[in-house]
Amino acid sequence: MTAPAGRAPTERADAARNRLRVLEAARRLLAADGFTELSLDAVAKEAGVGVGTVYRRFHNRPGLVYALIEDNETRFQEAFTRHCADGAPSAHDRLRAFLHGMAELVDDNRELLLLAEASAPAGRYRSAPFRRHHEQIAGMVTELAPGADAAYLADLLLMAYTPGLFDFQRTERGWDVDRIKGGLDVLIDGIGAAEEADRRLSHQ
Amino acid sequence: MTAPAGRAPTERADAARNRLRVLEAARRLLAADGFTELSLDAVAKEAGVGVGTVYRRFHNRPGLVYALIEDNETRFQEAFTRHCADGAPSAHDRLRAFLHGMAELVDDNRELLLLAEASAPAGRYRSAPFRRHHEQIAGMVTELAPGADAAYLADLLLMAYTPGLFDFQRTERGWDVDRIKGGLDVLIDGIGAAEEADRRLSHQ
């Protein structure tokens, strides 16, 4: 009668049980074999279910891995919402907080994200998290620089968190998260400054 | 004696013959089956060589597809070099020309690039073209804004050409190339403006 509070209307008991089994099996295999590979075949075997079950529920590897990360993502969103409620910060400050927080979120889940997007990287732009983040960033950019192409700038800002790039910068280039945050700051200031310059020009 | 002018020192005749066969077979299959898939097994069969031969020479699908695009890339580089020779344009103008030209290059080869990075997207950052472009862009950014983190900004500018994103913007969002160029212009101006603002602040 009452929906089980977890998922969509009335998830069957066996489905719920198997969902947990699969997620736990995935965590177990990742802990054992490292974060560089995760065969869904192996996950199914470890979970004691058929491969069909795994694929029906999670669609593909990114789907499974995102399910593993979901909690961190919602915590990040809550933290951001809380920050916005504190003393009504300016668009500039909110954007900065969002981008910095995002950098930390991605850094914390670097290996998992990398694994997720090793396959099906094109699906990223259609995914729900990407769309949501895009909307949020575009909103703040519009506020900060009403004249600029907010949608495009939001795209580019989001690309800063592409797992492959992020990991490359952190690992191969040896940059720390602060350097990345600093780079993003330049961009934020640049967007604001370009807008200002634009305004001065057209109001001259 | 004389190197065959094509490749590394003394490519064997059979190797050269097979290389061409494979490339032609790939073009044939792409023309026939569309640009959404390209099985290297099928390419090998079509070319009349073993799969091992294909993989040894091109390593993986991106490798093969990049070989297919290589000509366009060198034409782009030559055009850019020519532009830089014309009347010594400013860093701002050169960067703008480079980014716009790149947008057209990527647009022209959209389908192939998308195909190439459908697998092995992480390899992108280590690839020779990426490194070369990065260096070129970073150089111009340094000239334009000596205070900013040129390496980071170059990374981000290059991410604008990620095949998945580019195709998404063009196809799903229905943007034309000019809109993308316009978005890049805002960024270029922003980088310059932020730098200027920075300078004013520190010289105050």
Next chain:
DNA sequence: ACATCAACCGGAGAACTCTCCGTTTGGTGG
């Protein structure tokens, strides 16, 4: 011409992804 050998060839085979569909089962209304 011929011997030598590094480089190349080819395809069997291991591992993986994802689909398809016949079978089973949890939930519900009578």
Next chain:
DNA sequence: CCACCAAACGGAGAGTTCTCCGGTTGATGT
């Protein structure tokens, strides 16, 4: 308690990717 069926299960199988290694061959020096 039972009958019903939408939903979930599972694993065989088709299609790929990529590796490995025994066999072959093109280039070179004599």
